[in-house]
Amino acid sequence: MTNALIESRDAFAARHPEKRVDLNGREWGVIEAGSDGPVLLLTPGTLGRGDIFWQQIDALKDRVRIVAVTYPATGGVAEWADDLALLMDRLGIDKATVLGSSLGGYLVQYFAAGYPEKVVRLLPANTLVSTEASRQRPPYTSDLDTAPIEELRKGFAMGLGAWREAHPDQADLVELLLAEVGGRIPEIELRSRLNGLKKAPPLPSLDFPKERIATIEGDDDPLISKEMREEARALLQPGTSYRFAWGGHFPYVVRPELYVSLLETELGLSLTGESWGEEAVRVK
Numbered sequence: 303m304t305n306a307l308i309e310s311r312d313a314f315a316a317r318h319p320e321k322r323v324d325l326n327g328r329e330w331g332v333i334e335a336g337s338d339g340p341v342l343l344l345t346p347g348t349l350g351r352g353d354i355f356w357q358q359i360d361a362l363k364d365r366v367r368i369v370a371v372t373y374p375a376t377g378g379v380a381e382w383a384d385d386l387a388l389l390m391d392r393l394g395i396d397k398a399t400v401l402g403s404s405l406g407g408y409l410v411q412y413f414a415a416g417y418p419e420k421v422v423r424l425l426p427a428n429t430l431v432s433t434e435a436s437r438q439r440p441p442y443t444s445d446l447d448t449a450p451i452e453e454l455r456k457g458f459a460m461g462l463g464a465w466r467e468a469h470p471d472q473a474d475l476v477e478l479l480l481a482e483v484g485g486r487i488p489e490i491e492l493r494s495r496l497n498g499l500k501k502a503p504p505l506p507s508l509d510f511p512k513e514r515i516a517t518i519e520g521d522d523d524p525l526i527s528k529e530m531r532e533e534a535r536a537l538l539q540p541g542t543s544y545r546f547a548w549g550g551h552f553p554y555v556v557r558p559e560l561y562v563s564l565l566e567t568e569l570g571l572s573l574t575g576e577s578w579g580e581e582a583v584r585v586k
Contacts, residue, residue, distance in 0.1 A: 375488070404525070407428065418509060511541075
């Protein structure tokens, strides 16, 4: 049986293989696409490489300069924020709109706090503003350095299996994510990502214009609870908040056209997207 998402992602990866780049002694994966227009920096969650955003990159690359990253095997949120700043300098990028999902959403908040001069717009997506609650649930309750990798992968598989049972229409997404956690993301990098969230420092005070912050969330996100979403909005006080009626924790994968429309609005490429009715809502 074919999987349309995996086939599409793999075709993209063949056209846009990530480069390995040393930043402060850590090896990152970097995908660059496009050369003109506003700059968009993309940081994935725990279960994605830079190419997890392939549908947005393909749709925008003729109008936007895009940089998507894959995390290194060492370091954590504070170090990674410094690495992103160095990467922008290396690429000759003064400012960018930065979007991060989940773990990446926490990272871009930390990055914007430390390097506000490098951020045009801040887009934390399907994310959190405190890691305390996450540390109390598997796999973060395990010793992430010594626990057998099979144990950690099994935890992800159980959660993804439950999502597939509840949402059989998203079986292709689950298979794609199982492939990521099953080895497409190497063990050492997977442990690094998990530790990155478990050991993440508290977010610094964010001195950044609220009107240049847009949060993105999903009503049916199984990982970011309603309380977490409300906490994020209360702290960030975004000028705009996007809420997906459905799409789970990966709306950019399962609802790519709507997500592209959102990005077009945030990047100033379109005046549309004032509201998407019941399917997704844009709230000032």
